[in-house]
Amino acid sequence: MTANNRSTNRALVDNVVLPMIFLTVVLLGGLRVDAENRTFIFVAPPLVTLFLGVLLMLLLVRGRLIRFPQWVRNELPPLTNIVHIWMFITLFFASVQAFNSVLPERGLLHWLFSFFFLWTLWNNQFSSFDPPRLLRSLAILFGTAFVLKHILLASLFSPEGGWLKRIAGTLLQGVSLGTLDEPNFAPATGYICFFTLALYVAGLILVGFAGRDEADPVVHPVIEEYQLPAADDLAVRDGAE
Amino acid sequence: MRRMQSKIIQVTGLAFTIAYAVLIVWLYATEPRTFKEAATSVEVAAGTYQVNQEKFNSALDLFQREQFRAARDEWQRADPARGDARTQFYIAYSFYREGWGRLYYDQQLFKQGLEAVNRAIALASASPLSVDDPNLRMHSAAELKAELEQGTERSWSDVNPLKVLRTRK
Numbered sequence: 001m002t003a004n005n006r007s008t009n010r011a012l013v014d015n016v017v018l019p020m021i022f023l024t025v026v027l028l029g030g031l032r033v034d035a036e037n038r039t040f041i042f043v044a045p046p047l048v049t050l051f052l053g054v055l056l057m058l059l060l061v062r063g064r065l066i067r068f069p070q071w072v073r074n075e076l077p078p079l080t081n082i083v084h085i086w087m088f089i090t091l092f093f094a095s096v097q098a099f100n101s102v103l104p105e106r107g108l109l110h111w112l113f114s115f116f117f118l119w120t121l122w123n124n125q126f127s128s129f130d131p132p133r134l135l136r137s138l139a140i141l142f143g144t145a146f147v148l149k150h151i152l153l154a155s156l157f158s159p160e161g162g163w164l165k166r167i168a169g170t171l172l173q174g175v176s177l178g179t180l181d182e183p184n185f186a187p188a189t190g191y192i193c194f195f196t197l198a199l200y201v202a203g204l205i206l207v208g209f210a211g212r213d214e215a216d217p218v219v220h221p222v223i224e225e226y227q228l229p230a231a232d233d234l235a236v237r238d239g240a241e
Numbered sequence: 242m243r244r245m246q247s248k249i250i251q252v253t254g255l256a257f258t259i260a261y262a263v264l265i266v267w268l269y270a271t272e273p274r275t276f277k278e279a280a281t282s283v284e285v286a287a288g289t290y291q292v293n294q295e296k297f298n299s300a301l302d303l304f305q306r307e308q309f310r311a312a313r314d315e316w317q318r319a320d321p322a323r324g325d326a327r328t329q330f331y332i333a334y335s336f337y338r339e340g341w342g343r344l345y346y347d348q349q350l351f352k353q354g355l356e357a358v359n360r361a362i363a364l365a366s367a368s369p370l371s372v373d374d375p376n377l378r379m380h381s382a383a384e385l386k387a388e389l390e391q392g393t394e395r396s397w398s399d400v401n402p403l404k405v406l407r408t409r410k
Contacts, residue, residue, distance in 0.1 A: 008246060008247075008250070011246075011250040011251065012250055012254075015250050015251045015253075015254030015255065016250065016253070016254035016257065016258070019254065019258040019261075020257075020258060020261065023258060023261050023262055023265060026262075026265055027265045027268065030269065039274035039275055040272075040273065040274050040275065041272075041274075042268065042269050044269060079248065079252070080251065082255070083251045083254065083255055086255060086258070086259075090258070090262070
């Protein structure tokens, strides 16, 4: 009975919860609220975010957070494969929109942020990651971008700020010859972005756990590397902890 | 039994999430600015959208009293989704009447009128749009469009002094 419940819950998470989480990230990632009349603005993902999304997907595969060969393989029923591929598609677009939510909309800052994302993701392709470490790294990457865009920059360019903030914003604009042009959004945009990123990271954590059931006993890199039997799994994990 | 249950979850989950994805694509395509606009767009997509007749009549009354801006405001409130061909025709007509002058036409208003009449024509693509209103001198959208286009074009006839004898339609 417990195994049955576990299997049902696992199926619910993999087939319903995860795609729903990622699709919600897709929906909210491009949503902004206008500062003046509090209306919605839907920002389609810029082209660079698609490239960042591809790099991030590669990193997720390399970091063994997505165990692609175990999710999509010949032995599984076609429907299961289709469902898993659909989940990966939603994950890809969620990654694209997660970048869209933390990238400044235009100007020099947009390209600076894009460049730093590209640099970080490209470097990470050649680092050795395990799923928890990769998750921490991504949480910090998105967290830093969130703080920079929605707290620091939003505060600098806010028309409601104090005179010191306005002077700093004007100075920055002047020094950069007006290339640091950043549209003003309502504070709600920051809250939406925070919720979006939290949801995205939660989705990634769930994906990380998705491989840890009875049908997929190989989890630890050592077990995977040496193809150890499932009986040694616990011993290796205990040793690692 | 377990396999069957898993299959049901997979099929239901797939159908449900694909529907959700379609909704998201549609939201990004239509870009509603408020929840109310989103609800109106849903009505348009479902084919249940109708203009607010009370506001439409009140706008028509304003139009007949030559209060064109107020009439347009009221028509825009009556048809927030810009989904009714007849209302868009009247909006275009109000731009025409307000922009018409004996000596010159207001280009800005005529251009906006042209946009509105194009919307009306697009909405009534199945059959040519014609409005039976005895207070109007142009009844079809094609006539109104031609008049608005003529007003936005520059030609030698613009310097013809007999132009002042023209009448507003």
